[in-house]
Amino acid sequence: MAVVNKDPYAKPVLIGGLVVIGAAALVLVSSLFHTISRNSTVGAQDNTMAVAAAADNIKPIGTVVTVDKSVAPVARTGEQVYTAVCTSCHTAGVLNAPKPDDKAAWEPRVAKGLKGLLTSATNGLNQMPAKGGDPSLTDQELTDAIVYMTAKAGFDLSKEAQAAAPAGGAAPAAAATQAAPAAQGAAPAAQAAGGNGEKTYRSACFACHDAGVANAPKLGDKAAWGPRIANGMDTLYTHSLTGFNAMPAKGGNAALSDDDVKAAVDFMVSQGK
Structure with a gap:
């Protein structure tokens, strides 16, 4: 029968390994409990949803705007x-x-x-x-x-x-303002900026085109605008800029830019199609 030689270091190594593993497990468990304790609130109740619901219930149904009727609008000169x-x-x-x-x-x-x-x-x-x-x-x-x-x-x-x-x-x-010299030109108060066609129309063209003065085609009158549109936009632009029949150049407001006048034509045409 063969004789097995025993390693004198086997038992101490085994015991040491078990001690290290046990210590590591202890550290991990301790760290876990510490983390749970730090991040938990004992006895507190999450009422976030209840607060939001209460705020929604008491919010105003609408708003009221007060106006001081004692303040009169500023009259134009x-x-x-x-x-x-x-x-x-x-x-x-x-x-x-x-x-x-x-x-x-x-x-x-x-x-x-x-x-x-x-x-x-x-x-x-x-x-x-x-x-x-x-x-x-x-x-x-x-x-x-x-x-x-x-x-x-x-x-x-x-x-x-x-x-x-x-x-x-x-x-x-x-x-x-009555003493202003006759030669002094009046600056346009409602002149459209940036070629805004509707604003230019409201400030310069409406006086004739709203009422059809001197057969001016009324805004939105498709029958009146149809044959004019058929002449092409270049012709409409030229008539508006230089005048045509009873219509003065630029609708009588020489201070309007060409772009503003063309924008007003575009607006009227869009309403007459």
């Missing part, structure tokens, strides 16, 4: 009204509209007095639409525009305007 509304016809004398500096044309009209001029401007006369086609104009703004135009022609209606103003009311806004 006579020059601003003329530039935004009246210039389309009066600058070029469309359909015999008296030009601002044409004293002879204004003389028989001024003879009616400010009240008569205001009545004609408010209700419309011949081809001129009521309030120049802008129903938002107030009586005071319309009065100031008349005083401004007649002042450029050499007539002073400011005293009549002051007499007609309500007691304690402010003097007509046109009084501050």
